[in-house]
Amino acid sequence: MVGGERIMVTLKELPLEDYIVSGHRMCAGCGSAIAARMALKAAGPNTIVVNATGCLEVATTIYPYTSWRVPWIHVAFENAAAVASGIEVAIKVLTRKNLMKQQPNIIAFGGDGGTFDIGIQALSGALERGHRFLYICYDNEAYMNTGIQRSSATPLGAATTTSPSGRVIPGKKEWKKDLIGIAVAHSIPYAATACISYWSDYINKVKKALNFNGPTVIHVLSPCQLGWRFDPSETIKIGRLAVQTRIFPIYEVEYGKYKLNINVTKPLPVIEYIKVQGRFRHLLEPQNSHIIKDIQENVNLQWSRLLKLCSIG
Amino acid sequence: MRVIGLTGDEAVAYAVKQCDVDVIAAYPITPQTIIVERISDFVANGEINAEYVCVESEHSALSACIGASAMGARVFTATASQGLALMHEILYIASSLRLPIVMAVVNRALSAPINIHGDHSDMMGSRDCGWIQIYTENAQEAYDITIQAFKIAENPTTSLPVTVNLDGFIISHSMERVEILDDDDVKRFLPHRSPLYRLDVENPITIGPLCFTDYYFEFKRQQAEAIEGSYKTIMNVMNEYSKVSGRNYKFIDTYGIEDAEILIICMGSTCGTARFTAKRLRERGEKVGIIKVSLYRPFPCEEVIEAIKNAEVLVVMDRAVSFGAPSGPLCSDIKNVLYDFGLKIKILNIIYGLGGRDVSQNDIEQAFKLGFKLKLGDIKDKVLWLGVRE
Numbered sequence: 001m002v003g004g005e006r007i008m009v010t011l012k013e014l015p016l017e018d019y020i021v022s023g024h025r026m027c028a029g030c031g032s033a034i035a036a037r038m039a040l041k042a043a044g045p046n047t048i049v050v051n052a053t054g055c056l057e058v059a060t061t062i063y064p065y066t067s068w069r070v071p072w073i074h075v076a077f078e079n080a081a082a083v084a085s086g087i088e089v090a091i092k093v094l095t096r097k098n099l100m101k102q103q104p105n106i107i108a109f110g111g112d113g114g115t116f117d118i119g120i121q122a123l124s125g126a127l128e129r130g131h132r133f134l135y136i137c138y139d140n141e142a143y144m145n146t147g148i149q150r151s152s153a154t155p156l157g158a159a160t161t162t163s164p165s166g167r168v169i170p171g172k173k174e175w176k177k178d179l180i181g182i183a184v185a186h187s188i189p190y191a192a193t194a195c196i197s198y199w200s201d202y203i204n205k206v207k208k209a210l211n212f213n214g215p216t217v218i219h220v221l222s223p224c225q226l227g228w229r230f231d232p233s234e235t236i237k238i239g240r241l242a243v244q245t246r247i248f249p250i251y252e253v254e255y256g257k258y259k260l261n262i263n264v265t266k267p268l269p270v271i272e273y274i275k276v277q278g279r280f281r282h283l284l285e286p287q288n289s290h291i292i293k294d295i296q297e298n299v300n301l302q303w304s305r306l307l308k309l310c311s312i313g
Numbered sequence: 314m315r316v317i318g319l320t321g322d323e324a325v326a327y328a329v330k331q332c333d334v335d336v337i338a339a340y341p342i343t344p345q346t347i348i349v350e351r352i353s354d355f356v357a358n359g360e361i362n363a364e365y366v367c368v369e370s371e372h373s374a375l376s377a378c379i380g381a382s383a384m385g386a387r388v389f390t391a392t393a394s395q396g397l398a399l400m401h402e403i404l405y406i407a408s409s410l411r412l413p414i415v416m417a418v419v420n421r422a423l424s425a426p427i428n429i430h431g432d433h434s435d436m437m438g439s440r441d442c443g444w445i446q447i448y449t450e451n452a453q454e455a456y457d458i459t460i461q462a463f464k465i466a467e468n469p470t471t472s473l474p475v476t477v478n479l480d481g482f483i484i485s486h487s488m489e490r491v492e493i494l495d496d497d498d499v500k501r502f503l504p505h506r507s508p509l510y511r512l513d514v515e516n517p518i519t520i521g522p523l524c525f526t527d528y529y530f531e532f533k534r535q536q537a538e539a540i541e542g543s544y545k546t547i548m549n550v551m552n553e554y555s556k557v558s559g560r561n562y563k564f565i566d567t568y569g570i571e572d573a574e575i576l577i578i579c580m581g582s583t584c585g586t587a588r589f590t591a592k593r594l595r596e597r598g599e600k601v602g603i604i605k606v607s608l609y610r611p612f613p614c615e616e617v618i619e620a621i622k623n624a625e626v627l628v629v630m631d632r633a634v635s636f637g638a639p640s641g642p643l644c645s646d647i648k649n650v651l652y653d654f655g656l657k658i659k660i661l662n663i664i665y666g667l668g669g670r671d672v673s674q675n676d677i678e679q680a681f682k683l684g685f686k687l688k689l690g691d692i693k694d695k696v697l698w699l700g701v702r703e
Contacts, residue, residue, distance in 0.1 A: 047514070048512050048514065061519050061521075061523055062522065066519035068517065070517050071514060071518060072518075073379075073380070073383055073512060073520040079372060082377050083376050083379055083380035084380060085377045085380065086379060087380040089364035089366055089381060090335060090382075090385070090386040093336060094386060096362060099505065122370075125368055125370070125373055126373075129366065129367065
């Protein structure tokens, strides 16, 4: 099922050291915690982390405790990319003035709310200005920290507390926003999707992204057992299903060139992904069967669009 | 020392250049724009070894300043009006994280209706944000206070952001004679920042964690103590700068308070007009005086009380409205201080100059006249809008 050409890190090569450590209060089975942990394994200790307000921020730094073994800063919800911009230019000028020697990586973490919605302006500004930093959007497809409200990353049909499945409206009515498309439109050196279930692909992408001399974006799908309503033991499996049904394709865009990293040659029907999550339960009712059909058609359309993009150049 | 002709905006930009600032992150807004244009010139011409970040909003301007300041850099930004309002959320975070940042606020009216001219509504709307706030009277003060602001902000025990306020257009766009210090004098007065804490991969710290009911309250208490404790830092810096520059800086500036019956209390460019008018009136034998409040936050309670205790009537001039409040923001502070010190002096609050409405000598004379009327019991109003068409 997996394309296979990018398997560079083996389990044995995975560093034992962690830079976000246990004791935090992320939920059992939290995909976002895995996304942060893996990224830090890839980046190592010479890294400064900027964290937008969200699950990852509130659950890892409850004063007087912290899970972070690297320098870490949280300022607000919508401005992680702007804060990272300031850090990057400060490093540049302090180095020039011989007031600083290290050249740390800068990683900004934002959830989908902090990235797709309220943080999109600050992100766009930072990408346009060309700061050298990696922005990782850990996408759990809703505002999970405040109690599962819909964001523009929530998929069509999903029930959230602000896009509930009611007697008239069956969950969210709009498609998910194309974050990588927006990132690529800024002509940045590197943008990629990833999923925590494919840790090797994800870690390699983090390592690769940090080597570019400019802004890079990784959009990592991070299943949320609480908001998607599945058993905490199923997180990795749900992530795999998102990829294997082609709902969440894994690809990268290097200097505008698209490349499919996981070629799903025998896709599962989307119903396999939908039926195992409580947020889609209402779609299984007969009157909503057309929505599943719409989702399947859209997945097919987006996949063929992606294949075309990958074949250009 | 040199003397050159500079507008208030240019004077601030020149001070920033001499202060060897590391990072400037700013967004253009009238009437602040000339500050960032001049700084851009300095950066483009290699006259300052700094990074200028052309951010996409004021919200991001201050956010980038926070990131840079957390790295230990010397940081400057400038804004006005709607820009300051857009920063509002981040203003509180900068002061709560105890990050030194200097920001010029070129005071301008707030929308609606949209208006680009000078009044103090913008800063007064954010007055409780925890920043040290200093108001200037002219381009010279804007230059001098900008240099002092870095030294105040970066003092390790103070470690707070500072705003340098200058009236939109009246100061920002008026060309004046400005005495410029030698670069070496500024360098000696202001060595490079040495922060106690910063984002450092060799000594990782967590900045901006989550605090619940068990710790938040104590954080706020410490923050209050920091700004209350900054009087001493500000006074020391002002004294030291006065020696370097030969120009005397204090929390408040007074004229004629020794025997004045009527005292005008005001801030910003109006102080010049008020002082000039008071001098003319004293030549005619009228016992009038003025108090210029330079340091607005923390409020110089003791200095103000000392200056006003012998007056019979105070005319407090507010260039901002606090809608629905008993008086304008400066007047509320003055009343508060009077009560605390057990003094009962008649007060007239004048709301004036909103949206850049010009304030002339005649207006100030009128304000003094109203003060005399209040003394004689001829008017009953507590708040009057001077020069408004009703």
